[in-house]
Amino acid sequence: MSLTAAPRATGSAAWADALLLSFAQAGYSRAEPGILQPAEPFLDLSGEDIRKSLYLTTDASGEELCLRPDLTIPVARDYLASAQVGQPAGFSYLGPVFRYRGGQPSEFLQAGIESFGRQDRPAADAEMLALALEATSAFGLTEVEIRTGDVALFTALIDALDLYPVWRRRLIKDFNRKISLAQDIERLTLATAPGRNEYEGVLAALAGSDRKAALALVTDLMSIAGTTNVGGRSVSEIADRFLEQSTLKGGALPRDALSTIKRFLAIAGDPDDAIAQLRALADDTKLDLTAAIDAFESRVGFMAARGVETRLTRFSTSFGRGIDYYTGFEFELHAKSNGIEPLVAGGRYDGLLKRLGSPTAIPAVGFSVWVETLANIGKPDANKPASNTPAAKGSVS
Structure with a gap:
């Protein structure tokens, strides 16, 4: 299996550099992790889609290495090795990543942001979404679809139901790996x-x-x-x-627990409607979901303050990105004209840095931009620098 270099879309590299400058102006310094990375963190912590697409090799000492398939883990590892570890710090990046993609180029550009150590989680989440919208707008896309979810809500529900640990592990694993959870639950209820x-x-x-x-x-x-x-x-x-x-x-899974999980997974719509449905579910079932719902509601408030038209945002309790280390807010931005693959995607991963070696958990959230996909779909205005491009407002569904 050979690597095929991605053809650079005309102007994509220049616009990516301008995008990186806008990230720097927002306070995110440039990170440049190595292309060759230890394979173990990706094999242990990433989703199945990334694990099966790795390009692996072994060095003379026997250590298994890979070409970086993504930049979140490499940036996180560099942060943990820096003098800033444990302190709030934000990084931006731009560079090639490598994944087998079945006929598509195996090397492609990725830009993005990773934010570590901020305790104001709802505000940090909203900032990531706003900056992600600016990225799409910088490439001339003013009509994008925002899809969001929250793993923390599902985890809070499963914890409140007080299921056997085996059920908890299995349900959360299946949620994160984008299995059809409703069908999986039906299967698990059979003796x-x-x-x-x-x-x-x-x-x-x-x-x-x-x-x-x-x-x-x-x-x-x-x-x-x-x-x-x-x-x-x-x-x-x-x-x-x-x-x-x-x-x-x-x-079988207890019947009342199954009914509650199914009702939870059916909640979808704009965030305000979802919040009302979640509070009704908590009241009806006498489950304590207050902290998770309050955090969700606070995030929506910060999103609105950032200029995101939240009533046009699509929220679903069953939305997941298939990345095993996500622990909270997740989102994807899609082009209305071609909504199959995300243009920008990200989320919160508060447990990842501890799993990478930090003695304590460190809050973290970020997103990645598929630069060449954006350049091919968008129509950047050559006379308009990316750093002055406002976030897309009122353009989501």
Whole structure:
């Protein structure tokens, strides 16, 4: 599989540089991470779409490396290695990224912003969306579609339902990976199909157990067998798998929980309507979702203050971008004329930096711009610098 360099759209590089200047004027300094990156963070933390598109290699020491498929993780790693770590800091970037895309160029330009350490999360989220709109406007697109969601709302719902940990992990994983969650929930409610499982005795022994008990049982069994792993899986991974299967075998997701999740996932529309529906759901089910809904409402207020016509914004509780490390606000900007692939996309990822080695969680939010796609679709005004381009207002649906 060979890399194919992307043909630069006429003027796209120049307009990208102007866009980067506008980001700098907004207070985001230039970051230039290395093109060759450790592969492990992308394999462990990214969504399936990125994992399956990596270009991998191994150095002389045996370390697995990759050409960067995205710039969020590289910028985050550089921030963690800097003297600014733990302090509010914002970075912009412009450079090539590399992904296998099935017939499309494997190398393409990406610009964007990453913001770390800001505690005013709703305001920071709104700033990202406003700057993303400025990016599309800089390329001559004044009619874009804004699609938004919030992983934190779904996580708050699942936590409030107080489900078994296995259900929590599975539902949140499926949400983040863009599986049709409603169909998945239906499938999970079915009891295990009849027929003897070769591990039925182990599953029966684990029924109702917690993770500590499951780990102890599997450790003992594997010690007796004289092995420490099976098929590359560790004892803890095997214990988690057995515990998951025993929970699934034990019966259906509680009917009231299933009904609540389905009602939640059906909420969509403009943000104000969604907020009203979410508060009604919380009242009817007596679930404490106040903090997550309040944060959502605060963000909408900051969006309006930034000039975004929120009533024209599309919000859906089931919206997800398929990136495993997102923890909150997510958004995509699409061209009305061609809404299949996003032009700009981003979101909040408060847990990523801790998973990359930070001793504590650090708030983080950002977005990426697909420069050449924007240049091909948009019609930039050569006499109008990107830094003076206002955010698109009243142009979303």
